[in-house]
Amino acid sequence: MAKKRTERASAARQTALERQSMIGPKMNFAAAEAYKLLRTNVMFSFPDAGESRVLGVTSSFRGEGKSLTSINLAYTFAEAGKDVLLIEGDMRLPTMEARLAIAGKPGLSNVLVGTDSMAGSVQQYDATEAGRTTSFDVLVSGDIPPTPSELLGSARMSAFLGKMKEQYDVIILDLPPVGAVPDAIVASHLVDGMIVVVRAGHTVRGGLADTMRQLDLAEAHVLGFVFNGAAAVGGGKYYRKGYYSSDYYGGDHK
Ligand SMILES: Nc1ncnc2c1ncn2[C@@H]1O[C@H](COP(=O)(O)OP(=O)(O)O)[C@@H](O)[C@H]1O
Numbered sequence: 001m002a003k004k005r006t007e008r009a010s011a012a013r014q015t016a017l018e019r020q021s022m023i024g025p026k027m028n029f030a031a032a033e034a035y036k037l038l039r040t041n042v043m044f045s046f047p048d049a050g051e052s053r054v055l056g057v058t059s060s061f062r063g064e065g066k067s068l069t070s071i072n073l074a075y076t077f078a079e080a081g082k083d084v085l086l087i088e089g090d091m092r093l094p095t096m097e098a099r100l101a102i103a104g105k106p107g108l109s110n111v112l113v114g115t116d117s118m119a120g121s122v123q124q125y126d127a128t129e130a131g132r133t134t135s136f137d138v139l140v141s142g143d144i145p146p147t148p149s150e151l152l153g154s155a156r157m158s159a160f161l162g163k164m165k166e167q168y169d170v171i172i173l174d175l176p177p178v179g180a181v182p183d184a185i186v187a188s189h190l191v192d193g194m195i196v197v198v199r200a201g202h203t204v205r206g207g208l209a210d211t212m213r214q215l216d217l218a219e220a221h222v223l224g225f226v227f228n229g230a231a232a233v234g235g236g237k238y239y240r241k242g243y244y245s246s247d248y249y250g251g252d253h254k
């Protein structure tokens with residue numbers, strides 16, 4: 001019991017830390033610059049400048065920073081004046097509710113099965129710093145469905161994303177890891193491009209190779225990699241407070 005309480009307290013502290021130091025305007029300078037570069041590179045990956053895009057974010061395993069990358073990418077696009085929708089596509093281990101301090105439902109699953117409307121489910125997230133507010137819309141995952149991968153790969157999901165493209169410039173779909181469940185592979189058919197997060201000290205070579213193999217087999221359009229948690233220059237330590245760098249390596253991943 002006591003251990004559980006300690007774990008909970010530590011989880012709460014971690015969430016508070018994230019709110020303070022890793023999201024949106026709380027990113028450090030290097031991280032913010034890295035995200036801007038990522039935004040530019042993503043834009044350059046698509047030849048038709050004016051079109052709306054759905055970007056999937058995945059990795060090999062949990063805890064590599066997919067959700068954090070998705071949030072900060074949403075923020076960075078919003079900062080550039082884009083209308084952004086962040087969708088929590090991880091219906092198995094939802095984290096947006098705690099991390100952004102928003103409601104945990106209704107969400108994507110509820111909208112897809114038709115129990116709730118998009119208008120009644122979408123939430124606006126406002127990040128305010130020094131009197132300046134940057135906003136983007138968030139659709140959390142909602143009630144956990146019995147078969148998330150089927151729902152994610154459904155014709156309804158495809159139609160839903162098509163509709164969202166009429167309303168938003170950029171749609172970011174935060175997905176589960178490829179190494180654990182088929183969800184991201186299934187969803188890769190519905191997105192315009194996939195971003196693969198690699199985390200220093202977490203991602204193992206074999207795991208990443210397997211992820212890339214699976215994405216290749218699915219003929220996913222991989223835009224590139226985000227390198228999360230790079231060592232601070234000169235310090236040799238992992239930067240603990242946030243991203244030191246989220247370098248983006250565009251082009252062909254092979
Ligand atoms: N660069 C980083 N520095 C410190 N903590 C990080 C970093 N990236 C992720 N984390 C932490 O690791 C945990 C997992 O991140 P998350 O984005 O939820 O991963 P995923 O969505 O891939 O499972 C979170 O507590 C997050 O705050």
Ligand SMILES: [Mg+2]
Nearest residue numbers: 066067090095
């Ligand atoms: Mg996640």
